[in-house]
Amino acid sequence: MPYRKRHIKSKIHKIRLQKSIFKMPIFWILNLVVVIVLSVLYFLIFFSGFQVENIIISGNEKIPSKNIEKLAYANINKKIIGIGKWNLMSKSIFLVNSQKLQQEILSRFPVAEAVAVEKKLPQTISLKITEKKPVAIFCSSAGSEQASAKCFFIDKNGVIFEELQSLAQRQDMPIITQTLNSNDIFTGESVVDRNVISAISKIEKNLKDNFQIDIKEALVSNPLRLDIKTNENWQIYFDLNSDTNLQIIKLNSLLKNEISQTSRASLQYIDLRFKDRAYYK
Template structure:
């Protein structure tokens, strides 16, 4: 009887395909090549390097000063290569630096005009008046306090440059911070609005010309007239009604020839008080 001998299976080993013959390799290579080309175009291609900066709206701030801040942000180094790519320029960062550096600026609008132009539209603050810090006659000045310094303020109450009182709206305040930095709000917008309203109504309705507003407290505002007498307002009260009361007193109780002899008219209470010199 013959014995059965099973046949042995033979196994063939497959040769590994070279990486250079794999499709995924070439697809990855082409993708990286494409990505590198796009990166070069964005970062270093001369067509997208900032060539022109257009600045408008500035009157007091020199163009060169604005350009210096912008140029510091434009010029960048990537490894060993310098680039002025318009795509890397941070408009938000430039805007923040300009507003911090120049309190005179109320607003800055920046935009990119492809391929290589930056456009900056500046809006400088418009003076609404002059604000001065004054100390109370009974208060002693502390070290570091800025006594009797005056600043131009805009319609929001922000001090943006030092100045001296000349013509126009002058506001002196005993209710003020000990020190003032440019760009700081020194008077509440609502109070400034009341002051501007008083100035407008007195000049247009009653033909009374004002030289100065003195803020003595949150509820007392002294108004100095061109004739030398004063009017006491409560800025938290109804300004329209206080002006009406002033007009009625001047019309019915104070003869026109005696107006220059007035010391003050006090409108802060339910009853109007006045006093001659």
């Protein structure tokens, strides 16, 4: 019996020795850490000195700055908490997702080729826009001479990015036509394979540099054939499935050695589609 009493007293003594959690230093240390972290977060997110107030836009010529600025502010102004109709918003520079903002600008404005986003503490975002340079005009297969044909500027990757109101805007660039599965085409779409665009650019440079001949029109009649119409109103037929460089070498040989500048006035076509041979009329 005495042993049982001693055992019970020992348990009671141990229970009495346990400290309250509020008297433990670790409790107050953890609470202090939480308070500091929350204070820093609140300071970074809501302090007025870190709210984006300035957006500097440069490099854009065709895209209106006000349109870029409006899109940027819509992306920067973020909802932190929403309860019913009440929203707690922040424009903190630390919450700006540069990659997302970049992608939204590129998606909204097909004319934009690249966007560099830079945060300039404490309140400024810099947007440097690089706009696409057209390499040619793309017109629907209905034909560039038809009034109903839609024509667009096209870039080096075969993407159309700006609709032309008139072919007077062509600036002596070649017109590319190609049959599409749908007549409905929109800016931002890839309509011509980039390898075809590269071949046309290479042919254009060669003709202009070596013979002062311009390309008037390029017809991609099927994936294997490219028909070039020159400003002298004769045509060149290329096989897109063969080496373009070798076909250009054959073309140069003909124009230098067999077809004189004066005889080009009556020339109808040069056919380069056959290996090791070339025909002209």
